[in-house]
């Protein structure tokens with residue numbers, strides 16, 4: 001028996017087992033930094049094209065400095081990502097590993113996520129730590145590279161599945177898009193989703209709204225480069241969007257949970273839809289209850305991204321700070337409060353992260 005002041009007996013087996021995990025997480029955290037560099041330098045992409053090669057051959061193929069490449073290879077070999085043959089000092093990237101760590105892997109490219117963790121931590125760790133003491137948040141302006149980062153992350157899903165696999169899930173919408181309808185994407189970031197849809201459906205007209213001038217500039221520049229005449233972009237605060245009954249189909253891609261005033265934005269989206277119109281809300285496929293997220297394969301990653309970005313940018317505006325993990329139960333309630341009928345919540349192959357809420361506005 002222990003009294004309140006006595007220390008309880010420690011279960012030493014548990015301590016040792018956790019010690020292994022604690023050391024493992026330091027190795028993995030360091031590895032994330034290496035994978036981020038491997039992604040940015042395209043070293044991982046290059047390795048995936050090479051037969052077993054020496055560090056010099058790899059550095060030459062990637063056009064990088066051999067000494068740095070060799071040290072980096074040490075990290076990824078000891079992490080069991082790349083295999084090493086000490087006889088001829090060659091390195092081999094198993095194609096089964098490349099299938100999860102290269103641009104070729106599309107939505108499965110975890111090295112792109114590694115880059116995101118490093119960038120978000122770099123941008124905000126110090127100021128977010130301060131917010132733990134003072135409350136408040138870190139504003140978008142503290143994340144100068146955010147739009148580019150987000151475009152990299154969502155781009156791999158949009159390119160992989162948006163037109164081929166997402167839109168066909170929404171009843172009737174592909175046919176309508178082919179015939180010609182009015183479409184909007186709210187919180188469109190760099191506009192890649194709109195541009196892809198505008199290219200695929202030339203009879204329809206597309207509008208992208210975001211309050212980030214950087215995002216809208218990138219969106220316009222892609223639309224111009226692709227010669228699109230049916231995509232327009234506007235710098236617009238979604239909480240102040242004042243449009244009535246204009247659109248047949250509205251989408252949001254991961255842009256509700258980090259809003260300052262998500263309920264207001266959902267209502268504005270409902271107002272902007274024509275009666276009978278469809279709203280596709282793509283957002284994190286999680287539960288609103290921590291206990292139901294414990295086995296979520298991306299749980300730790302998504303809660304951490306919430307601390308480092310999604311929750312804090314909302315709180316910085318005096319907003320609600322829903323956070324990345326607001327979850328399906330709350331999402332359904334907020335959609336209903338805004339006037340939508342949730343027809344279905346789907347998962348889409350090729351996107352392990354998001355739930356697809358297919359909703360309609362009453363006629």
Ligand SMILES: C[S@@+](CC[C@H](N)C(=O)[O-])C[C@H]1O[C@@H](n2cnc3c(N)ncnc32)[C@H](O)[C@@H]1O
Pocket residue numbers: 150151154155186187188189190209210211212215236237238239252253254255258259260
């Ligand atoms: C997580 S990003 C998603 C961007 C884009 N939909 C994508 O998937 O790449 C959220 C976006 O919402 C935008 N956003 C946040 N609050 C907004 C507001 N009140 N009005 C307009 N855009 C907003 C941000 O600028 C950002 O581009």
